[in-house]
Amino acid sequence: MKRMFASVFSVLSIFLINVGYAQVEIRIVDVGAGHAAVVKGPNDFYMVYDTGTWTNQAEYGENYAMSAIEEIIPKDQPIDLLVMSHAHSDHTESTVQILQDYQVKKIIRTGYRPDRKAQTNIGDRKWESMDALIRKMAENKELEDINLSQITIDQQQTYTEGNLPEWIGQTLMYADNQIEVKILSGFGSPLPSWEADLKAANEDSNSYRMNMSSIVIRLEYMPGDTRPGDGQSVLFMGDALGRFFDDDAQTVRFTEKLLIDRFGCEPWDTDCYNYLTSSVLIMGHHGAANASAKTFIENVRPQYAIAPSGHSHDHPAKSSMNHMLDFFITQYGTQEEALKHIYRTDIGDDERLRSSTNAKGQTKYFGVYEWDLGRIDGHRDEPGDNDVYIVMPEDGSIHVSQDGRN
Numbered sequence: 001m002k003r004m005f006a007s008v009f010s011v012l013s014i015f016l017i018n019v020g021y022a023q024v025e026i027r028i029v030d031v032g033a034g035h036a037a038v039v040k041g042p043n044d045f046y047m048v049y050d051t052g053t054w055t056n057q058a059e060y061g062e063n064y065a066m067s068a069i070e071e072i073i074p075k076d077q078p079i080d081l082l083v084m085s086h087a088h089s090d091h092t093e094s095t096v097q098i099l100q101d102y103q104v105k106k107i108i109r110t111g112y113r114p115d116r117k118a119q120t121n122i123g124d125r126k127w128e129s130m131d132a133l134i135r136k137m138a139e140n141k142e143l144e145d146i147n148l149s150q151i152t153i154d155q156q157q158t159y160t161e162g163n164l165p166e167w168i169g170q171t172l173m174y175a176d177n178q179i180e181v182k183i184l185s186g187f188g189s190p191l192p193s194w195e196a197d198l199k200a201a202n203e204d205s206n207s208y209r210m211n212m213s214s215i216v217i218r219l220e221y222m223p224g225d226t227r228p229g230d231g232q233s234v235l236f237m238g239d240a241l242g243r244f245f246d247d248d249a250q251t252v253r254f255t256e257k258l259l260i261d262r263f264g265c266e267p268w269d270t271d272c273y274n275y276l277t278s279s280v281l282i283m284g285h286h287g288a289a290n291a292s293a294k295t296f297i298e299n300v301r302p303q304y305a306i307a308p309s310g311h312s313h314d315h316p317a318k319s320s321m322n323h324m325l326d327f328f329i330t331q332y333g334t335q336e337e338a339l340k341h342i343y344r345t346d347i348g349d350d351e352r353l354r355s356s357t358n359a360k361g362q363t364k365y366f367g368v369y370e371w372d373l374g375r376i377d378g379h380r381d382e383p384g385d386n387d388v389y390i391v392m393p394e395d396g397s398i399h400v401s402q403d404g405r406n
């Protein structure tokens with residue numbers, strides 16, 4: 001049924017494109033355990049948010065992110081905006097190749113380098129050469145490099161929830177003002193209050209620090225003049241965090257708390273429109289159990305959620321997906337209806353296949369915390385087969401599908 005709708009829609013959209021019908025198309029590429037999103041808009045607007053994971057080429061001999069970019073963006077067209085949510089190598093695979101193959105006008109990145117000691121994989125070790133290339137291109141005026149760790153390096157440590165840098169809330173307009181991109185969060189290093197939270201929890205983790213500093217943006221197509229939410233919108237979270245694994249459902253911390261404090265509405269204020277409310281939520285940190293706090297989801301109030309997950313790390317997590325499901329049940333009545341609003345890039349994945357045994361002979365099993373609804377016994381979901389498509393036509397509607405091409 002869904003498939004039939006998709007194919008009718010697809011034929012229709014090709015026809016409409018031919019007669020000059022404008023729309024924004026976003027593809028969340030199934031790169032497995034990583035993230036890449038490619039955006040095409042009217043007036044030849046192109047944006048890439050995260051560029052895939054280093055394991056794709058190494059393990060599969062295929063760079064799924066780059067293939068999608070090449071399919072969507074003609075080589076002679078410049079890329080208006082390249083955002084790297086943070087420096088982890090599951091988000092940066094194709095950056096160097098993009099810079100070699102395309103003209104990129106502007107790049108926004110945290111500049112927060114992976115800890116040298118923790119650079120355990122090839123992808124992380126490539127960060128230094130990628131950084132050097134971007135700096136060199138910026139020096140040669142080949143692109144604009146917005147490196148958040150460089151802009152205010154002296155003041156960085158003084159930022160608090162009440163004293164945020166000027167790029168928070170900054171708006172970039174594209175496609176003759178039809179596309180608004182707003183930077184909602186992003187830091188060269190974590191806020192002092194987040195550090196205190198980590199310390200109190202005995203969580204001295206560089207991975208947490210890099211993730212929580214992720215650049216969060218909201219893209220709205222055909223925004224109104226007076227308030228956000230007139231057009232359809234997508235919230236890109238990167239690996240932003242909102243809780244610790246064992247927090248209760250109501251607790252919200254880190255990036256998600258900052259977003260609520262800075263951009264959210266009071267829960268009782270149903271008339272409030274803000275820059276957090278979004279039609280589609282690309283769930284933070286691959287749908288992991290340290291993001292997607294219940295309170296945060298209630299602030300975003302999405303119509304659709306997408307978990308960019310793969311066969312790794314128990315993503316998406318049961319707790320996060322249940323928060324999502326609970327929210328959609330309150331909106332759409334039944335679990336069956338609610339599930340029509342949740343998408344993932346690793347359909348049916350079963351991580352219980354994985355285990356590892358340490359030197360002491362203790363075996364750790366995976367998949368315990370992974371969402372088990374829709375799990376297919378023994379299915380190891382590979383990258384490349386579950387891209388998610390968001391289409392926002394100029395009539396103000398929005399369509400999310402798993403097979404936009406079929």
Ligand SMILES: [Zn+2]
Pocket residue numbers: 034035088090091239285286
């Ligand atoms: Zn990641």
